[in-house]
Each structure stands twice: as C-alpha cells, then as structure tokens.
Amino acid sequence: MSTNEAKSKTTVKKQKSKNESMKKRTSGVRQCKICNSRKGMIRKYSLGICRRCFKARAQDLGWEKY
Numbered sequence: 001m002s003t004n005e006a007k008s009k010t011t012v013k014k015q016k017s018k019n020e021s022m023k024k025r026t027s028g029v030r031q032c033k034i035c036n037s038r039k040g041m042i043r044k045y046s047l048g049i050c051r052r053c054f055k056a057r058a059q060d061l062g063w064e065k066y
C-alpha cells in the first residue's frame, strides 16, 4: 500500500504543474511539447520542440554538437 501512496503523491504533483501550463496554453500557438515553452521553437524541423529541448534530445540521440 505504501507504493500506492507514493504514486498518488506523484500524480498530484503532476496535475498541479499541468494546470499551470494549461493556463498559459493558447490554442493555435505552437509551443514545445516537452517544456511548453514558446521561446526558441524550432520550426525548421517541425519537431514541436524548442531549441533547449532539441539540444537535450540531440544529445540523447547521439547527435553531434554544432
């Protein structure tokens, strides 16, 4: 049962941050699907992620830095 308790705690935390990001969300506006930021969006690759998350992704994927 202790596992369930920990799980529900995590869910509450997640819901809170979700609500916060939903407030900022505007329909029709492209934003990072990872951090919900509209700053530094990369439209060139139509990935739907921002420059920062792209960098993190790139490193995850083993892309070279440039």
Ligand SMILES: [Zn+2]
Residues within 6 Å of the ligand: 032, 033, 034, 035, 036, 037, 049, 050, 051, 052, 053, 054
């Ligand atoms: Zn991002």
